Amino acid sequence: MRLIILQEKLKNGLNIIERISLKSLTLPILNNVLFSAEKNFLKLSATDLEIGINWWVLTKIEKPGEITIPSRLLSGFINLLPNKKINLEVEKNNLLLNCENYKTQINGFSAEEFPIIPKVNQNEFISLNNSVFCRGVGQVVDIALPSGTRPEISGIYFLFQKNAITVAATDSFRLGEKKIFLKNNSSLKEDYSLILPQKTAKELINIFNDKPGELKIYFSANQVMFERLMEEVVHPQIQVVSRLIEGEYPNYQEIIPKKYTTQLILNKEEFLNQIKSASLFSGKINEVNIKILPQEKKIEIFSQSPETGKYQSFISGKIKGQPLKMSFNHRFLLDGLANIKSAEVVFELNGEAGPGLLRPLADESYLYLVMPIKTN
Amino acid sequence: MRLIILQEKLKNGLNIIERISLKSLTLPILNNVLFSAEKNFLKLSATDLEIGINWWVLTKIEKPGEITIPSRLLSGFINLLPNKKINLEVEKNNLLLNCENYKTQINGFSAEEFPIIPKVNQNEFISLNNSVFCRGVGQVVDIALPSGTRPEISGIYFLFQKNAITVAATDSFRLGEKKIFLKNNSSLKEDYSLILPQKTAKELINIFNDKPGELKIYFSANQVMFERLMEEVVHPQIQVVSRLIEGEYPNYQEIIPKKYTTQLILNKEEFLNQIKSASLFSGKINEVNIKILPQEKKIEIFSQSPETGKYQSFISGKIKGQPLKMSFNHRFLLDGLANIKSAEVVFELNGEAGPGLLRPLADESYLYLVMPIKTN
Numbered sequence: 001m002r003l004i005i006l007q008e009k010l011k012n013g014l015n016i017i018e019r020i021s022l023k024s025l026t027l028p029i030l031n032n033v034l035f036s037a038e039k040n041f042l043k044l045s046a047t048d049l050e051i052g053i054n055w056w057v058l059t060k061i062e063k064p065g066e067i068t069i070p071s072r073l074l075s076g077f078i079n080l081l082p083n084k085k086i087n088l089e090v091e092k093n094n095l096l097l098n099c100e101n102y103k104t105q106i107n108g109f110s111a112e113e114f115p116i117i118p119k120v121n122q123n124e125f126i127s128l129n130n131s132v133f134c135r136g137v138g139q140v141v142d143i144a145l146p147s148g149t150r151p152e153i154s155g156i157y158f159l160f161q162k163n164a165i166t167v168a169a170t171d172s173f174r175l176g177e178k179k180i181f182l183k184n185n186s187s188l189k190e191d192y193s194l195i196l197p198q199k200t201a202k203e204l205i206n207i208f209n210d211k212p213g214e215l216k217i218y219f220s221a222n223q224v225m226f227e228r229l230m231e232e233v234v235h236p237q238i239q240v241v242s243r244l245i246e247g248e249y250p251n252y253q254e255i256i257p258k259k260y261t262t263q264l265i266l267n268k269e270e271f272l273n274q275i276k277s278a279s280l281f282s283g284k285i286n287e288v289n290i291k292i293l294p295q296e297k298k299i300e301i302f303s304q305s306p307e308t309g310k311y312q313s314f315i316s317g318k319i320k321g322q323p324l325k326m327s328f329n330h331r332f333l334l335d336g337l338a339n340i341k342s343a344e345v346v347f348e349l350n351g352e353a354g355p356g357l358l359r360p361l362a363d364e365s366y367l368y369l370v371m372p373i374k375t376n
Numbered sequence: 377m378r379l380i381i382l383q384e385k386l387k388n389g390l391n392i393i394e395r396i397s398l399k400s401l402t403l404p405i406l407n408n409v410l411f412s413a414e415k416n417f418l419k420l421s422a423t424d425l426e427i428g429i430n431w432w433v434l435t436k437i438e439k440p441g442e443i444t445i446p447s448r449l450l451s452g453f454i455n456l457l458p459n460k461k462i463n464l465e466v467e468k469n470n471l472l473l474n475c476e477n478y479k480t481q482i483n484g485f486s487a488e489e490f491p492i493i494p495k496v497n498q499n500e501f502i503s504l505n506n507s508v509f510c511r512g513v514g515q516v517v518d519i520a521l522p523s524g525t526r527p528e529i530s531g532i533y534f535l536f537q538k539n540a541i542t543v544a545a546t547d548s549f550r551l552g553e554k555k556i557f558l559k560n561n562s563s564l565k566e567d568y569s570l571i572l573p574q575k576t577a578k579e580l581i582n583i584f585n586d587k588p589g590e591l592k593i594y595f596s597a598n599q600v601m602f603e604r605l606m607e608e609v610v611h612p613q614i615q616v617v618s619r620l621i622e623g624e625y626p627n628y629q630e631i632i633p634k635k636y637t638t639q640l641i642l643n644k645e646e647f648l649n650q651i652k653s654a655s656l657f658s659g660k661i662n663e664v665n666i667k668i669l670p671q672e673k674k675i676e677i678f679s680q681s682p683e684t685g686k687y688q689s690f691i692s693g694k695i696k697g698q699p700l701k702m703s704f705n706h707r708f709l710l711d712g713l714a715n716i717k718s719a720e721v722v723f724e725l726n727g728e729a730g731p732g733l734l735r736p737l738a739d740e741s742y743l744y745l746v747m748p749i750k751t752n
Binding site: 076081 | 446452453470481483649657684685689
């Protein structure tokens, strides 16, 4: 392998790739990035055996070839170089690197030792805007329960349909669901659903969030692939391949209430701030209490603990339905409110023991369901 | 105690004060802030028994009095309130707090349990610009050795003279010294020297760095006090009182070389960058090697380890004196270079085993001495 590449291009690629490279003691090859040079394109690859990533760049390839190099060392070093041409050359299992006044020889490993990143069949796909996808996934991704006892809810549920993607996550105490409506064409013949590992969902957001353009999603039985094309030529720039979580996602639609006994419309920032304040005075089970006073057109928020003291505040809003007094875990309310971007929030309640439903005002695309704390 | 204060004023005070409040399990009273209200002024105090801090604000005092309140809880809560008037009132050992829609009762403790912050005799002082002081101390503060074996070098050495303050720190492998020249008057009759705990020095930078105006420093046998006055009236706004470290600071002037065998003048960013790059390839003792080539008007920087590979780079500069090859701990070189703000750096060497001296070009106020690694 022998090639010439501009420092900035290589830096950009390595900064994406090294996110997936592990610090693995048992399988040190996974700490590496695989370089593969083929006519006009350099490809970098990394995998943690759950997620695999490929990244391509157009550059001058003088001699095709492959090598694997420790990711963090290489990335740390490339970041420090000036934005000039870098000459890369493989000699035995070493990478020789020359850039202006800098000359190094980095110990590598044979490319044959590197695990294969699976290919995903490209028959059926969905295509949508990168940042629309990432924003939508971001509204539910933190809700999943990263534990081994119920693997199916440790991941993020995706339902792909011809004109929409539904994304959902739950930890059994609360649930978030986002509908992303599709403007673009898709080649989907039937509905697909899958459970994506939470880690993959988070990496997708980090990798694609700030990139302009489209994201293509390809499906196969055990894998899913997310792809972005280059801007200059019709060629992939980034591919993220992930394994899926097996199992059946709970039929959560059943527990989303269709009615309410009490509906509140509140200023979101004010509500968020009062819950945060009340949380400072809440007890061991994180409870904050809400009393709805429809006649006075306001709600009271209160909390107390023997250690800290007593808290009480009021917030005015539009109230429909019955008076009610109930308790919530402040962490769950705060997480839900943080995912709502509108100035006003709708909070629909179903008696003392029924689930509460938070939604942005005048936006049916997001909902956050939260179970109350039973206080009696 | 009963008083009215604007949220923003109280917030500013608590944010300074809570830095000193500890999370102490053995002496929970130290987690508190002491409120003392006396005609027109509210005073907040905190101490960790090493550093004490007093902060005053002009506000409407309706009834003088005292109470102590957990700092973090109060500060967290006040930060969330709107910037409106807050009514504070003590009832038994509780603080009642009212602000718009918020009403709380915070459990406190009797003010009598709070430790006394010592007073420092105000006969002799030095006065200088806040940010000049903080910038100067910042250039040496991280060099001290925070260990119990040699308490005298765990602190920062200060020498106060009529027209200059000298600040120094060492960990026995390297030494930093900054001279701050005084424009203002001082009431100093003789020289004073003291060893300040590193923690106090760091807190001083955090507290005073971004404040305009003057800092007054008062001395007594076992304590030192740093004071800033209010802008509106002649009254202290912040006082930081610190204990001193006992013992004699090493006579470090003796080891600062007055001559050199080789002198380099290098571009600082380039030198810093090449040392950083070389550090990625250095071995277990952090060594990077420097070879000075006076005839070629350049220096070579190189490093290698069996795990990572080999590194080599070159930097051009002005070179006086003899050729030389020596090794340094890259951490020590990088720390020194990070404290030098000029575009060009002077590096004076004294043979393979002698100390190296880094200084900003054309600035005699700062020096950083670093011992080489003996490689033979």
